[in-house]
Amino acid sequence: MKSKDVPQDDADMMRGKWKDPIYTVDEKGNYTTSYSLGWDVKNTVMQQAWDNINEKVEVIRQRVIAGDLSPVAYYMEKNIMDVSLLSKYMGIWKWTVKKHLKQKHFAKLPEETLQKYAEIFNLSVDQLKDINLIKNAEQKE
Amino acid sequence: MNIKMDFEHQQSAHCENGVVSNLLRYYGIELSEPMVFGIGAGLFFSHMPFLKIDGIPVTSFRPLPGVIFSRISKRLDIQFEKKRYRRSPQQSMKDLDRNLEKEIPTGMLVGVYHLSYFPAPYRFHFNAHNIVVYGSQNGNYMISDPIMETYATLTHKELMRVRYARGVFAPKGHMYWVKRTPEKMDLHGAISKGIKQTCSNMLTIPVPLFGVKGIRYMSNKVRKYPDKLGPKKAALFTGQIVRAQEEIGTGGAGFRFMYAAFLQEVAAILDNPRFLELSKEMTDIGDSWREFAVIAGRIVKNRNKADENYDRAADLLLKIADMEESFYKKLQKSVG
Helix, strand or coil, X not given: CEHHHCCECCCCCCCCCCCEEEEXXXXXXXXXXXXXXXXXXXXXXXXXXHHHHHHHHHHHHHXXXXXXXXXXXXXXXXXXXXXHHHXXXXXXXXXXXXXXXXXXXXXXXXXXXXXXXXXXXXXXXXHHHCHHHHHCCCCCC | CCEECCCCCCCCXXXXXXXXXXXXXXXXXXXXXXXXXXXXXXXXXXXXXXXXXXXXXXXXXXXXXXXXXXXXHHHCCCEEEEECCCCCHHHHHHHHHHHHHCCCCEEEEECCCCCCCCCHHHCCCCCCEEXXXXXXXXXXXXXXXXXXXXXXXXXXXXXXXXXXXCCCCCCCCCEEEEEECCCCCCHHHHHHHHXXXXXXXXXXXXXXXXXXXXXXXXXXXXXXXXXXXXXXXXXXXXXXXXXHHHHXXXXXXXXXXXXXXXXXXXXXXXXXXXXXXXXXXHHHHHHHHHHHHHHHHHHHHCCCCXXXXXXXXXXXXXXXXXXXXXXXXXHHHHCC
């Protein structure tokens, strides 16, 4: 790619933290580093990945509001985790985490287990238990 | 503890090359990112349909994390000290502090999901990211993250958290630093070894998932995506290929442009214009990968309409595989 052809399609993906270094060829045929604010194609596939995640989060969100699944299920999905990864963070068996995804088991969890989940999701225990937060959650990214 | 080393940060396209390049510069060894990448034989291709992340097949334009690092160390005779702390996060932080007191810039593996200074759209559970800690001030650690334009900081708690991210490639507190640099380096020998390994990785691995064969294999899969998966999933699988190629610090076209830059440097070091021609050829290959990405982008945008773009994408991949095969054969011959 020629330096002058480097795309600058800014979709604010990098939040101003960096520009993508791209190795390009200048007018004299020498390799140099150019900086790109974004490329339409790259923005499209990144957005696609996030749309896919957000769709899954929304499905779980509705089931939590319906009282079927627990907040753990919602925050797990929201943090792009699965049962296997969450069980590693918790240091407990997968089937135990699976149980905690159900509202009826979640309601009986002791304070210290709730505290552990809350820490992993960067929340307080009160926030973790608050269904209203999930009801009012806005879709981001 | 207030310590700040005179550590020069330079942004790079990819974290592993970048950390190696930045660490070596501190010890007076000037190697560009493309040079580190070329000697470390960082150019690769693999497509693994049965290995899925979040239900999507894994495609990669580079080898496993950590190998560029170890090849550089072997080929240039640079000694690194490495340490891993499986069960003692506290100890790993204490040892880091001790290193900083001795003014040793220390590289480490971290997970990006909890990296507070990272922009949100990039925060996935990817655990093989490399950073350098080069100082500590008022309880904050000073970070040189090769992806970032400039320096960053993390609190004690934040740093410990990313060093103990869980999941695939869990860093487990892994850290490393330069222990000894050689008096004299055999740069020519290292370049030749790196090139030979790249050619052999791309041409001779007897499994169809890797190298040039892997590109053909993926072409076959992509052609069948719309019939086999339906429009939505087919678009998701195709989009993931482009993410591997462009999203995660490749310097453009799945590292192909970076490799072309390496070959241009090699032409000057070995005073051999043959490598300039090869560099141009690699640039053309990179341009073709970008062309593939454009078609894939169109597929993703019209994801609800099945169309003939899958055939075009698959055809182009076959053409790229042919271009790459002929390229590596020529490259192999020019290092004798």
